Amino acid sequence: MREFRQQFPFFDTSTPSIYFDNAATTQKPQCVIDAIEHANIQQSANVHRSSYQLAASVTDAYEAARNNVAALINAPSARNIFWSKGATESLNLIAHGLGELCLAEHAMWQGDEIIILTSEHHANILPWQQLASKLSHFKSLRITPVSPDFNGNYDYAVLRAAITNNTAIVAVAHVSNALGCVHPVAAITQWAHQHNALCIVDGTQAIAHIPVDVQALHCDAYVGSSHKMFGPTGVGFGYATHALLDALPPYQVGGEMIEYVSFDEVRFQSYPLKFEAGTPNISGVLGMGMAANFVLQHQAMIIQSEHVLMQYLLGQLTVLNDELAVTTEIGLASTNNIIIIIGAQNPERISLCSFVLNGISHYDVLRLLDKDNIALRVGHHCAMPLMQHLGIDGTIRVSLCAYNTDTEIDGFIAALRSAIKRLVSSDDVIANSRAFDTSSVAFSASTPIGDQFAALQGYDVVFRQIMLSSKACPLLSEQYHTADYHVAGCEVDVWLGQFAGQFYGFANSKIIKGLLAILLEKANTLTPSQRTRFDFTEYLAQLGVSHHLSQSRVDGLSRVIARLSA
Numbered sequence: 001m002r003e004f005r006q007q008f009p010f011f012d013t014s015t016p017s018i019y020f021d022n023a024a025t026t027q028k029p030q031c032v033i034d035a036i037e038h039a040n041i042q043q044s045a046n047v048h049r050s051s052y053q054l055a056a057s058v059t060d061a062y063e064a065a066r067n068n069v070a071a072l073i074n075a076p077s078a079r080n081i082f083w084s085k086g087a088t089e090s091l092n093l094i095a096h097g098l099g100e101l102c103l104a105e106h107a108m109w110q111g112d113e114i115i116i117l118t119s120e121h122h123a124n125i126l127p128w129q130q131l132a133s134k135l136s137h138f139k140s141l142r143i144t145p146v147s148p149d150f151n152g153n154y155d156y157a158v159l160r161a162a163i164t165n166n167t168a169i170v171a172v173a174h175v176s177n178a179l180g181c182v183h184p185v186a187a188i189t190q191w192a193h194q195h196n197a198l199c200i201v202d203g204t205q206a207i208a209h210i211p212v213d214v215q216a217l218h219c220d221a222y223v224g225s226s227h228k229m230f231g232p233t234g235v236g237f238g239y240a241t242h243a244l245l246d247a248l249p250p251y252q253v254g255g256e257m258i259e260y261v262s263f264d265e266v267r268f269q270s271y272p273l274k275f276e277a278g279t280p281n282i283s284g285v286l287g288m289g290m291a292a293n294f295v296l297q298h299q300a301m302i303i304q305s306e307h308v309l310m311q312y313l314l315g316q317l318t319v320l321n322d323e324l325a326v327t328t329e330i331g332l333a334s335t336n337n338i339i340i341i342i343g344a345q346n347p348e349r350i351s352l353c354s355f356v357l358n359g360i361s362h363y364d365v366l367r368l369l370d371k372d373n374i375a376l377r378v379g380h381h382c383a384m385p386l387m388q389h390l391g392i393d394g395t396i397r398v399s400l401c402a403y404n405t406d407t408e409i410d411g412f413i414a415a416l417r418s419a420i421k422r423l424v425s426s427d428d429v430i431a432n433s434r435a436f437d438t439s440s441v442a443f444s445a446s447t448p449i450g451d452q453f454a455a456l457q458g459y460d461v462v463f464r465q466i467m468l469s470s471k472a473c474p475l476l477s478e479q480y481h482t483a484d485y486h487v488a489g490c491e492v493d494v495w496l497g498q499f500a501g502q503f504y505g506f507a508n509s510k511i512i513k514g515l516l517a518i519l520l521e522k523a524n525t526l527t528p529s530q531r532t533r534f535d536f537t538e539y540l541a542q543l544g545v546s547h548h549l550s551q552s553r554v555d556g557l558s559r560v561i562a563r564l565s566a
Contacts, residue, residue, distance in 0.1 A: 001305050002299060005403040006179075018408045020376040023177050023352055023399035024210060025227045028291075033292035035234055039283035046279055048256060062282060065289020066272075069237050072202070072292040073222060074213040076509050080245065082238050082272035083280055087204045089225035090238035091171075093275060094200060095127035097248035098169065099134055106245050110196040111168035112139050114247050117159070117183070118147035119386045124202045128171055147389050151355075152343030160191050167197040174206035174222075178383040178395070178412045179343035180352030182210065189218045198244070208295060208401070209306060209350040220244050226284065231291030236286030238275075245271035252277040298402070305402040306351035312406055313353055313398065316413045317341070324420060338420065344394055350384050351400035354381075360423050361509035362396045363492045364467075368419035371459070374412055379492075393493050393508060422511070434487065449521045453543040462544055466514035473517035474524070476504040496563055505563065512538040513558060515545065523564045536561040 004249055005011055007029040010019070019027065045055040047062045063078065070078040084090040102109045114128045125143075129348060132141040146162050150152045163170060171191040177180050189199040191266040198220040208229040214222050221244060225236040240248070250257060250268055260267040268274045295302070317339055324338045341355045357365065360544040379394040380387045387394055398412070449469050456462050476485065476497050487494040492509045494516070502524050505516040511526065523531055537558070540546050 001301075001402065001405070004301060004305070005405070008403055009029070011403070015266055016373060018372075018374045018404075020374065020398045020400060020408075020412065022208075022401040022402065023205060023228075023381075023397060024377055025233070026230050026401055027403065028232070028287075029230055029294055031294060032231055032287050032290045036283050036287040039286040043282070043286065047282055048273070056162055058282065061289075062280075062285055065285050065292070067291040068292040068296075070239075072207065072212070072296055073224075073239060074215055075239050076215060076242075078240045079272055080214075080239050080242065081184040082240075082245075082275040083285055084223075084236045084238055084275075084524060085234055085281070086225040086227075086236035087202060087223040088225075088236075090236055091200070091202065092127045093238060093251040094221050094223075094240065094248070095131045096251055098198070099131045100249050101247060102135055102168075106247060108198070108244065109168060111166045112141050113144055113164075113166045114141065114169045114171060115144045115146060115159075115162055115167055115197075115501060116171045117154075117173065117176075118389050119143045119152075119178055119181075119383055120145075120171070120173055121177050121202065121204070122382045122384070123204075124171055124173060125385065128169070145385065146180070146387075148343065148346075150390060151345070153345040154181065154183070154343075154388075156184060156187070159188065163191045163195055163197060165195050167192065168194050169198050169200060171202070173204070173353075174212070175203075175209070175350050176383075177205045177345070177352075178381045178386055178397070179346065179354055180205075180349045180399075181343050181346035182206070182348040182350060185217045185219060189220075190409075205350065205352075208302070208474070210303065211299065214239055220415075226288035226291060228290050229288075229295055231288040235288050237288070245275075248275075250274050250277065254278050255541045256280075302402040306400060308347070309402075309404055309406070309409065310351040310353070310402045313351075313400065313409050314341075316409060317353070317355070319414055320417055323417070342390065352397065353399075354395040354397045356392055356395050357420065360420060361393050361492065361507075361511075364423050364508040364511050365396060365416070365419050367463070367511055368422065369412075369415050372411075372415045374415055376412075449518050450539075450543055453518075453545065456544065463511075466518075466545060467510050468514070468515035469517045470510040471517075472521070473506075473513045474502065474504045474520055476506040477546045478506075480504075481506065487563065494560060496560055505560070512557075515540070516560070518543065518545070519557075519560060519564060532565050534565070536564060 008027045009030055010027040043058045043061060045058045047057060047059045065287055066078045066081050070081050075081055084093060098109065114132060116128060118123060132143055135141050144162060146159045170188060172183055172185065172188055174185050185201055192199040200221045201217065201219045203212060203222050203224045205228065207224045221238060221240040223236065223238045227233040257269050257274045257277045258266065259269045321337045321339045338358045339355050340358065341353060343354065366378045377397045381397055449472055453462065453465060456465055476495050480497050481495045485495045485497045487496050492507050492512045494507045494512060496503065496505045496507065503520045505520055507513045507516060519536055526534055
């Protein structure tokens with residue numbers, strides 16, 4: 001494992017970081033970095049255009065990368081692989097093409113229903129929603145989501161029963177990016193084909209973690225993204241059967257994919273080139289080809305190492321739960337555990353653990369972990385329908401890779417323990433605050449909140465004052481926690497309402513609630529005309545709280561400010 005980790009320059013940086021956000025993007029090994037650099041410096045020529053030596057050699061390398069990806073997923077031929085910007089574009093390409101086949105009443109399209117899982121990434125929901133909307137004037141298409149139970153565990157018998165002769169497409173992730181569970185794709189494909197339906201698979205989260213054999217899965221299409229498998233961003237691939245690739249029309253038209261063009265006639269090249277209009281991301285493709293080869297070379301070690309790491313993480317979370325045993329309620333259930341793992345009973349999982357904390361905002365935990373240079377993802381993970389189904393506003397997601405270590409897990413557990421103890425206390429004040437200089441921190445209900453930040457210095461002191469300020473937020477009643485009062489934001493839900501000239505707000509996060517308290521206190525002292533002219537963003541900066549916001553949250557609060565200024 002140490003030799004594997006040493007191939008990633010990211011871990012040699014001067015600022016040590018525990019990187020547990022591998023489901024979002026994996027780090028790149030030196031061989032991939034070198035391949036991209038070599039492509040940009042010594043292979044800078046276009047592909048499939050010219051026959052001079054340099055261009056020909058680049059085209060050969062470009063097609064060799066296609067061979068590497070085909071080998072990684074055991075495609076029957078490299079011709080089954082087309083390049084894209086990523087899995088999202090590949091899914092859009094396939095959905096668009098299938099829509100055209102439906103309009104043409106092609107024999108490959110049967111039925112009027114698309115079945116997806118509630119846990120799907122938005123990239124595997126929206127193309128099918130758009131397709132159903134596009135065809136609504138021609139066919140009574142509908143989307144049928146199949147959900148896990150309210151703990152995030154799937155009963156696949158429910159999915160099997162949902163697939164009928166009315167099903168046209170079953171679109172499913174090989175591995176859920178929000179739950180980490182591995183879906184039985186081979187069985188799902190078989191169920192789909194029994195009813196003449198197509199099975200389209202989002203393999204984004206699978207390729208770097210488990211063996212993928214599209215011929216054994218028998219799926220009709222399979223897509224992936226380079227940056228989830230140690231490669232560069234902005235490039236990905238799609239696989240489809242020969243029959244589907246032959247039937248699908250081009251997604252875009254232009255250079256590269258043309259066999260012949262005049263003002264009277266156009267003939268497109270055969271697949272895969274007919275799906276690759278324009279100059280592609282050549283260096284990205286070459287980097288992805290190297291990444292595919294890298295995964296194949298280390299696959300057995302990756303699988304074994306990640307299994308061991310996952311078991312260790314789960315064991316340490318269990319130990320921490322025993323330490324912190326409490327009885328509270330959260331959206332899912334009443335439990336004695338403060339840490340609730342979502343989808344814990346799904347039979348097969350990759351090295352991804354998604355959990356919630358009883359009574360504690362995932363965003364508040366993130367801010368404390370980030371201070372300790374621990375990188376992980378919190379929120380809905382681009383799986384909003386799943387979170388709505390589970391009745392929660394997001395999870396904390398720890399996604400491990402083979403280059404992670406037991407020591408890093410120990411560091412994460414220690415930081416999580418500290419964060420929980422700081423965020424949980426009977427009087428809504430941070431407990432166990434030995435890391436803070438509390439001599440200058442206090443909260444006074446009689447002193448304006450903004451004035452209480454005037455003399456504060458240091459990240460920790462300001463952070464704690466924001467938390468304390470959350471107690472003074474004028475709370476919006478729960479009956480108004482509806483779409484009409486919701487303020488869109490990436491990581492935390494915020495609701496804002498105005499009644500009798502006064503603003504009220506709510507967020508589960510103490511940090512965001514504290515920032516709302518600051519903003520609303522000021523807004524409620526201003527007349528409507530004064531609010532339209534007041535610079536709330538500059539006000540936060542003057543108080544010294546702006547650097548406690550992530551860019552996602554800045555965007556969310558900017559929308560709060562826009563409503564206050566309207």
